[in-house]
Amino acid sequence: MLVLHYYPGNASLLPHMMLREIGAPFEMRLVDRDNNAQKSPEYLKLNPNGRIPVLADGDLVLFETVAIALHLVDRFPEAGLAPQVGSRERGEFYKWMVHLTNTPQAEYRAWFYPDEHVTDEAAIPAAQKAAEQRLCRMFDVISDQLGDRQWLLGDRFSAADLFLFMLIRWGRAMPRPPRALPNLNALAERVLSRPAVQEALKVEGIQAPFF
Ligand SMILES: N[C@@H](CCC(=O)N[C@@H](CS)C(=O)NCC(=O)O)C(=O)O
Structure with a gap:
């Protein structure tokens, strides 16, 4: 189980x-x-x-x-949440999964928990602001890489798109939220329209705005 x-x-x-x-x-x-x-x-x-x-x-x-x-x-x-092992697309899939976890996801910890990143309480707002600026730059790069393609892997939906959706969602209260980038907004809308995603959000009691 x-x-x-x-x-x-x-x-x-x-x-x-x-x-x-x-x-x-x-x-x-x-x-x-x-x-x-x-x-x-x-x-x-x-x-x-x-x-x-x-x-x-x-x-x-x-x-x-x-x-x-x-x-x-x-x-x-x-x-089919990832391409075939050994394929070119599988390599791209690993690239995005690893990038998303050790770059924006890790950076979000500095944004959500800035107190863990400073020794002086007075430095918390500045630490959080710096994390926010780094996150914006990371999302700019992801948005450019995605371009107007449907999914991170092009035509093929994968778990990496679900991951990116979650990360876009986490930034919804940022002064410049990831959804402000049209490519990311469009991807988040596509992910949101999936019945499995709707069900997961409903079960967790998550309500609009979703991202
Ligand atoms: N690298 C870890 C990070 C997990 C993480 O930071 N989880 C947060 C919630 S999104 C958490 O547990 N926060 C509570 C805490 O740190 O006490 C992973 O990807 O599983």
């Missing part, structure tokens, strides 16, 4: 949307972040970093969103 430990709108949204696209049975367990449950002794046994998400696949317990996503594409190849 697959069990996804999640919190609404958190990084768990990527594996959640993927599981809905896949259509396999799975269970969802809320990590009560409001009570800091991600730092509880029980949860730390699943993820010693105390972060969301975790996916348990039987006795295999995975943390790191992208590790979970790559495991799901391999576990359910028939869902």
Whole structure:
């Protein structure tokens, strides 16, 4: 049995949307972040970093969103959430999955948790502003690379588009949100129109504005 430990709108949204696209049975367990449950002794046994998400696949317990996503594409190849192993497109897919996780996703931590990035409280607003500016530059590059193509891989939808959707969504309160870039806005609209995505958002209680 697959069990996804999640919190609404958190990084768990990527594996959640993927599981809905896949259509396999799975269970969802809320990590009560409001009570800091991600730092509880029980949860730390699943993820010693105390972060969301975790996916348990039987006795295999995975943390790191992208590790979970790559495991799901391999576990359910028939869902077609990634191109064929060894293909040119698969290489492009890896490029985007790794770029999205170690560039904008990592940068979002500095934006959402600026206090973790400074030793002096007075520096928090400046640290957050700098993170925001770096995020804007990252989204400019992603938008240019995407151009007017339908998906990150061109004609082919993949889990990388779900990932980018989640990251576009996270920036919706930024002074210049990612949706301000027309290419990113169009991709987010396309992802949002997918029934599996609608279902995941509904189950998590996420309401408009979605991004
Ligand atoms: N690199 C990790 C980052 C996960 C992460 O930062 N999760 C956030 C929610 S989106 C979290 O758990 N925040 C609560 C905390 O840090 O205590 C991953 O991709 O799984």
